[in-house]
Structures are given as C-alpha cells and as structure tokens.
Amino acid sequence: MFAPLFLLHAPDGFFSTPVALFMWAATIAALAISLRKAGQDLDERAVPLMGVMAAFIFAAQMFNFQIPGGTSGHLLGGVLAGVLLGPWAGTIVMACVIGVQGLVFQDGGLVAMGANIFNMGIVGTLGGYALYRTLAAALGGELKARLPAAAIAAWVSVEAAAILAAVQLSVSGTTALGAALVAMAGWHALIGIGESVITVAALSFIAASRADLLELRNLRPGRPGATLSGELP
C-alpha cells in the first residue's frame, strides 16, 4: 500500500497552484451535480446509509494483499461504490472518504485534495460506473454481464486515475510526462488487476448471499420493494 497508491493520494506541494485550483473547481462542479442528482433519488434513509457506507469503503481499503515485488495493493473501491450505491451517491461517498483521509490521516494534501478527489472519486466512480453500464448493456444486459463489465470498469478506473495524476503532475512541472506516464500507468496496470479481481469477488459474494442489495441504487421513496429488511412493518 505504500509507494504505488500514495501516488494517487498526492500530498500538497506536488501540484502547482493553478493545477490544484483548477482541479478543485472541477471537483466542486461535479460534486454539486452529484449532490443534486443524489438528492432527487434518495430519501431520508440516505444519510445513515451513505455515512456507514463511507466508513465501509474506508475500512475495506485496509484489506491488503501481497504483490510480487514486496509491496502490497488494496482496493480503491470507486467502481464498487458506483455499482452498489449508484453513480451519484457513490461519488459523494468516495469524495467523503478521500476528504477524511486527507484531512484526518494526512493521506493526501488539502490544496491537492481537489485533484485527488477528481482522480479517484469522480473519474473512478462516475466514469467507472458509466463504463460499467455501457459494457453491461453491450454484453447482453446487467444481469448476465455484471461481473465482466465490473472487472473491466474497475481496471480502467484505476488506470485512468493514474494517467490523470501523471498528466497533472507533468502539467505542474513536477515530473516529465513520459517518465510519469510509464511509472504510474505501469504500476497501476498491476494494481488495477487486483482492483478488478477484488471488485468481482465482492460483487459475486454479495450476489450469492444478498442479491437484493445489488439493486440498492434503485432505491427510491415510494417504490415497491424499497422497504429495508430491518424496518418494522
């Protein structure tokens, strides 16, 4: 979990000020859209659900596994959050996770946080989810093609985040584009495989034990089947 993934949690000082501010602006715009969309979709259950889910993503990132070469990788969870919670709620949850990591655990800087949220939270979740839906539709419906679509989307989301970070670093003048691209994209091609295997295994585990929760993102007030199992009749 050290060198490779820290490259995505960029600390302050690595992005030049214009890049950092621009990424903040992009992040705020995307979050504003997500908040509005999520507000339309979800009811008052959303707050406890999303709060605990944010803590879940955070805790799930603790699970690590060995990668040849001495380091270990862990889950980012963008596509998983998007598939389980829906793109808008998933994006907000990821943004909260990255925000708290940066703020409370110094895992990523404050001024650089805009870029970090954009790379991992917004591209990973919104973009990853869009890709997932497209692929699932192309491969014959979400029911049949959930796992392969999620696998590809998870890999691409990690790779895209790495490439974006590399581009931002080189625009900031921190590294040369070529070296950054090779290092980041190369490493994260490996990390992405881990991400996609974990995402698939998690989804198939959930499908095997509580398949109804895979429809969680379709939860809407007043919709049949939207009652939570823990609620009293």
Added chain:
Amino acid sequence: MKIVACVAFILALSLLPVGSFIALAAAWLVLVALSGVARVGPVRMVRSSFVALPFAAAAMPLLFTKDGDAIGTVDFGLFALTATWPGLYAVLTIVIKSWVSVQAATMLVFTTRFHDLMHGFERLRLPRLMVAIISLMYRYLAVLTGEASRMMRARAARSAMLPGAKRPSVRWQAGVVGNMVGALFLRSYERSERVYVAMQARGYDGTMVRHEAPPLGFAGMTAIGAVAGALAAFELVAFLWLPRP
C-alpha cells in the same frame, strides 16, 4: 477560521518560487513555534509528517530532465542520466514544500476537535448532506475498521503456511480479499439499517439536528485578515528580497 488559515498557509507555500529555501525554513519555524504554543509535541508532528515522503519518488525524474549545470552523470550503459543543479533545486523545493504542508495540516487536526472541524466546514458552505455523511462516517469509522481488522486477524489465523511452501497466487489472494470486502459490505449495510431504525426511534425525519455554530465575530474576521496580510507580505518578501540559488 483555523481551516481558512491553514489552507491559506499551504496555498502560500505552493506559490513560492523554486529554490526559496529560506522562506520555507521561516515558514517551518513559524509552524514549530505554533506547535509549541499549542503543546503538540514536535516528535508527534515530525513523525506524522513522513507519510508524504514516499511520494517524493515521483519528483525524482525532474532531477535529470531540467537543463542546466551538471552535478554529475550516472552511466547506465545504455543511456546516461545527467543530474543538474536546477533539477536538484526543483526536487528539493517540492519535497520540502510538501513536508511543511503536511505538518501544517497535522497542526490543524491535532488542535481542533472533529466536531469543530465539521462546524467550520459547514460555515465554509460545504453542503449539509456531505457534512452529515462525514460526521456519521467518522462515528462509524472506528467500528468498521475494528470489524475489518478482526476479519484480517481471522484470515491470518487461518492462513498458516508451511515453511518453503509456494505463496498462493495474487489472483487467489485478491479473491479472498474480495470475499472479505463483500462480507464487510453486508455487515456495514445491516449496521446502517440498524442505525437508521435507531435514528428514527429518536425522532429523525430526514433532517439532521444542527447545533448552530456561533457566528464568526469581529475578532475572527480580524484574525483572518491578519493571517492573510501576513501571508501576502511573506510571499512578497520571498519573491523580491530573499536570495535564491
């Protein structure tokens, strides 16, 4: 207030030109003084600030790609890398900047209670939904990371390996992690249901009760103005008068 000051401080740092080591040292000394006032031990500050260092590797190629006077050349046979002084200055500036910035953020977190931080963010117009999510997340963070570490301990307890045995493949390990993530998801989901029911039992109807934060008085405004003024002056001095190599 502290949030604004801290972000402004980091922003000011990131605006500093390449090679302004004196200014960075001055900024660091201010932080050390502040931490003394706030009684955050220097050891604690420095220790928590090293998390940023692995990232320094990302800046290393710059050492070789900037043009300028050469320090030395490393010959790899196929190609030679030439380290240059401007490259070295750039790398050092970036590494020190991020190191000092991390300490500034550490200060903020060590001296402010989480609840006050949330009030601060609410005042900075962070949407209420996000504030609510983050405060709930913070509340359940320890619960779920505890759950996760118990699951990891269980995995470790069941994963005895004979000496000399082949490591299981990455694919297999990732599959195990995936199952753990799935199980953790189900447990978290069920917990969130209980949390919701408990909140409902206490009269929750979709809006969070807010304890209104005390408004930012004249003193707070003056303090922010003073910090901004000091940082602007610092920036000006760093650009115009302090010597840079």
